[in-house]
Amino acid sequence: MIAATFNANSIRNRLDVILGWMTENRPDMLCIQETKCQDKDFPADAIREAGYHCAFLGQKTFNGVALISPHELEGVVKGTGDGSLDTEARFISARAGDVLFVNTYIPQGQMKGTPKFETKLRFLDFMYEYFSSLDMDDKIIWCGDFNIALTDMDVYDPDLYRGGVGFCEEEQSRLEKIMSLGLTDTFRKLNPSEEKAYTFWDYRMNCFRANHGWRIDYIMASRPLAACLSASRVDKEPRKREKPSDHTFLISEFDHKLQ
DNA sequence: ATGGCCAATTTTATTGGA
Numbered sequence: 001m002i003a004a005t006f007n008a009n010s011i012r013n014r015l016d017v018i019l020g021w022m023t024e025n026r027p028d029m030l031c032i033q034e035t036k037c038q039d040k041d042f043p044a045d046a047i048r049e050a051g052y053h054c055a056f057l058g059q060k061t062f063n064g065v066a067l068i069s070p071h072e073l074e075g076v077v078k079g080t081g082d083g084s085l086d087t088e089a090r091f092i093s094a095r096a097g098d099v100l101f102v103n104t105y106i107p108q109g110q111m112k113g114t115p116k117f118e119t120k121l122r123f124l125d126f127m128y129e130y131f132s133s134l135d136m137d138d139k140i141i142w143c144g145d146f147n148i149a150l151t152d153m154d155v156y157d158p159d160l161y162r163g164g165v166g167f168c169e170e171e172q173s174r175l176e177k178i179m180s181l182g183l184t185d186t187f188r189k190l191n192p193s194e195e196k197a198y199t200f201w202d203y204r205m206n207c208f209r210a211n212h213g214w215r216i217d218y219i220m221a222s223r224p225l226a227a228c229l230s231a232s233r234v235d236k237e238p239r240k241r242e243k244p245s246d247h248t249f250l251i252s253e254f255d256h257k258l259q
Numbered sequence: 260a261t262g263g264c265c266a267a268t269t270t271t272a273t274t275g276g277a
Contacts, residue, residue: 009265009266009276010265010266010267013265013266034266034276036266036267037267060267060268061266061267061268061274061275062267062274062275062276108275108276108277109277110275110276110277147276147277161277164277165277166277200277202264202276202277203263203264203265203276204262204263204264204265205262205263205264206263207264214277216277243265245265246264246265246276246277
């Protein structure tokens with residue numbers, strides 16, 4: 001089983017890249033964030049014509065999440081079910097075979113002391129409650145743009161950003177608490193000391209050229225899937241292209257056949 | 260020079276991203 005995640009920064013602008021990448025990499029599930037379009041504008045027809053199933057939850061201009069898979073999607077859930085968190089399109093889940101895929105675009109948080117930062121922490125608190133209610137011995141993949149870097153390895157200048165939004169204790173401790181329920185950071189498990197492995201580079205200041213990035217996108221796996229994790233890598237190639245997203249694809253592979 | 264880009268909408272500016 002292959003799982004992948006990608007913050008597209010507009011699915012309409014990135015559709016060709018996404019479909020090409022799907023053909024090349026054959027994931028069982030691609031989790032997309034920042035689709036940035038309303039459901040009526042989502043390119044579902046083109047995705048289905050390419051041979052994939054999809055589910056999506058969007059809104060005008062901002063946010064938006066989607067699942068794309070060669071497998072049929074079952075039990076699609078759109079939104080957290082917590083009304084105060086569902087004013088923005090940031091959560092979608094579905095089963096493909098015997099695996100539950102959860103795709104989240106966690107709020108960026110803007111600045112400490114703002115309502116947006118409080119919403120980010122509340123979203124993380126919700127995810128703790130959500131996974132607490134599941135059996136983590138089931139096969140679960142939690143993908144997305146989490147907007148949190150966990151360690152000094154995960155941001156190009158830790159001393160510059162330490163304590164700031166995206167790299168502070170309030171966020172990191174909450175994500176670690178969720179992981180303690182039985183979720184493994186698949187990339188870090190297989191690359192325990194690889195530095196400069198990022199999934200996001202700001203468009204500004206030549207960040208990509210300078211490799212000034214952040215690792216803020218994740219594929220988390222529950223116990224039975226973490227036990228059969230066989231590969232995980234960042235694919236930097238799409239970030240080098242013309243008109244790229246500011247994020248790139250993360251992909252993890254498991255010795256498990258969807259049933 | 261403490262900022263440079265990009266996408267969508269409110270479009271020839273503004274907002275948000277992280």
